Amino acid sequence: MKNNHFPKWLDDAVFYEIYPQSFQDSNADGIGDFRGIMERLDYIKELGCSAIWMNPCFESPFGDAGYDVSDYYKAAARYGTNEDLKLLFDEVHKRDMHILLDLVPGHTSVEHEWFRQSMRADPNEYTDRYVWTDNVWEQPEGYASIRGISERNGSCAVNFFSFQPALNYGYYEPDPEKKWQQGIDDAGPQATIAAVKDIMRFWLGMGCDGFRVDMAGSLVKNDVEGKGTIRVWQDIRAFLDREFPDAAMISEWGEPDKSLQGGFHMDFLLHFGPSHYNDLFRCEKPFFAGTGDVSAFVEKYVESCQKSEGKGLICIPSGNHDMERLSRYIKGDRQKIAFAFLLSMPGAPFIYYGDEIGMRYTEGLTSVEGGYDRTGSRSPMQWDNTVNAGFSRAPKKALYICQDESEDRPTAALQMADEKSLWSEVKRLIRIRSQHKALQSRGRIEFVYAEKETYPLAYIRQAEGERILVVLNPSENQVTFPSEIVPAETIYFWGGEIAADSEVITVPACSAGFYVI
16 A cells, blocks of 8 residues: 655654653642643753654553553543643644654453443444454453453453453454454444544544554454454555545554555554564663674564565664663663664654663562553653652652662753763754754665674665765674775764774774764
């Protein structure tokens, strides 16, 4: 499928992910909120980010931190009202920025009115809104289920936690022996698709700029190759092209050749799936810790680019609410080299709140709202050295999640005042990216050196006649690689500049550099 509408602002967008519970509390209840986010928009703007992805903010019992929606049309009271959310959109736009909401189309909370109606024995509008078997003793193959809690005879598939019933988009190849398995074109799945379009229509009409879509590749069941789910998204993309052509869409899919074919503008490389993203930042020996291997990542990245035929953007995040903090594996100044990579690759970069100051994974926390081992990556933002690091005026015991209590915990205020800090380096990198088309989202990439268990990583970015060589060496050793490239100009370096002749390039230990060629 060809994307006829590609929002121009995505070409040089740098995203900042906000986990709203933990970003800024404006009313001293210990939980972040919309007005708190508004108070910090100038901070995001000053860093250089031009767009925001905000995690789910709809009404929810918060068994899974808002990824269990009970009303798609109502902002969660803990964050504010629909009017507050509309004001947030307006304040973002006043700063020439954009904001994406987090859409969860694959499942709801058991408290959603759709599910309450779907549990009734008598047929109604919502009987087929979820994936139900015909008999309570039969569980959907390959899925856990909810059963025995309703008058309806049947088991309902769940997508993740046991309180997240799976919405019905049909089966790609329904089993004729199981009459409850519906096809994509049956009335139940079509009603679900129509409901998702209505939700999008509501919020786009309110002023949001698009959506990040949770578990985007999981809609149609028995869909091993993703063809049915691709078809559903192509249908939704056609609706958006007709009514909201500038709406940006990014998928949590992790297989760009599939999601971009489905009509998404962007797809994440994820900590799960085939991308080898973890090889870079989160494994026993990460590449950017100076001890790992980048070759499998590069091989898979090139394969994904070829399969997607240059359509859309492949995005690489610093982290997100589902991953351990970047700083848990990449220590000290090597985080600067990691950001030099993140901010010089194609696709829109995504910075998880706090990663720009090196916030730490908070160890040993009891799970909060279904976070489990993810809870340590969701602790409140550390703004300054005032009470609760400037996050909230609530008593410490009332905070959404415990903060890092270390005396040397990083704060935005301290790092913004230090021109050698990680924050200052990230700001510098974003500024340099904004000044060079070759380094932005749509610039092409050619890998020059990415050998197995060897450093450095080198690639060329190019666009509109500009060619920039990027060389990254997070290892503790000076290294060389064969190349006939002789740079004409240095536009950025950290830790030392390369030396080049017509045969070999020598790269200092723990260094990063961008060079016009």
